[in-house]
Amino acid sequence: METIYIDRLFIINLICDYLIVLGSARVCGLLLRRWRYALAALFGAIYAVLSVFPSFAFLTLLPIKLAAGILMALIAFANEPQFLRCAAVFFAVSALFGGILWAVSAQSGPYSGGAVYLPVSMPVLVLSFGIIYAAMSVVFRRTVKSADKAVCTVRIEFLGKAVTLRALYDSGNCLYDPMTGSAVLIAGADRLAPLFPTDLELFKNASAAQIVASDKYAGKMRLIPYSVVGTERGLLPAFKPDKLSIDAIARDDIVVAVSPTPISGDGFDCII
Helix, strand or coil: CCCCCHHHHHHHHHHHHHHHHHHHHHHCCCCCCHHHHHHHHHHHHHHHHHHCCHHHHHHHCHHHHHHHHHHHHHHHHCCCCCHHHHHHHHHHHHHHHHHHHHHHHHHHCCCCCCCCCCCCCHHHHHHHHHHHHHHHHHHCHHHHHHHHHHEEEEEEEECCEEEEEEEECCCCCCCECCCCCCEEEEEECCCCHHHCHHHHHHHHHCCHHHHHHCCCCCCCEEEEEEEECCEEEEEEEEECCCEEEECCEECCCEEEEEECCCCCECCECEEC
16 A cells, blocks of 8 residues: 655645746746746645545546646746746646656656656655756756846836836847936836826827827826837837836836837847
8 A cells, every 4th residue: 555645745746836837937038926836836736635535536637637737827827928838838847847757766766657646755856856957958048048147127116006027138229318318128018007007008009299298197208219120210208217126126227118019029028
């Protein structure tokens, strides 16, 4: 008879699931939302514990396993613009870790297949995570490097509201505020919507001059001239944030310009 320690099973799955979700988010270059990842890991750990009870044996069926995985992905990544990509990476990382854990465990001692529970020791767990980290570093080196080196976390506060974004450092972006010489962060209106939730359509459809001259934003916004390929000249509405931080470091030399069209891309919400 196989002996299963529920507390050990719960803790190991909680840790493993959290690190798998966190690793998936890192690979995708996401703004890390650790509390969501903790909730997803908690759901996974509870599912693992329930699945070993005979009365919940149906939880080990493949369709139920897939549904549980999808629910974990939804808990962790439901608000991400590229949810399907995040979910696919999550399943891939899970499969990679599961395969490595199974192989290392099989090499560490005899194991009879067929059980729903794979007993692992802490050394096996640590070794497995070491292998998967090395594999992810090699396979996803470019993505992880981009997430670490070229993307930063920006928090913007304006008129009593706040939003947190992932900003891409764009060396080709020479835009600056002609009034103060400050650098300009450019974000799409959809990403800055939490700062002006009732006026999103105004920022997406009205001209920059109309926005700056509106009663609500008069004196709070300015015009930033710009030029890009295909547009000889143009204007963007911009504002000086009440507070702005980059990777938790306060900055007062940056203004935020609002683009009516999306600026976001793979792993970032705005450019600076």
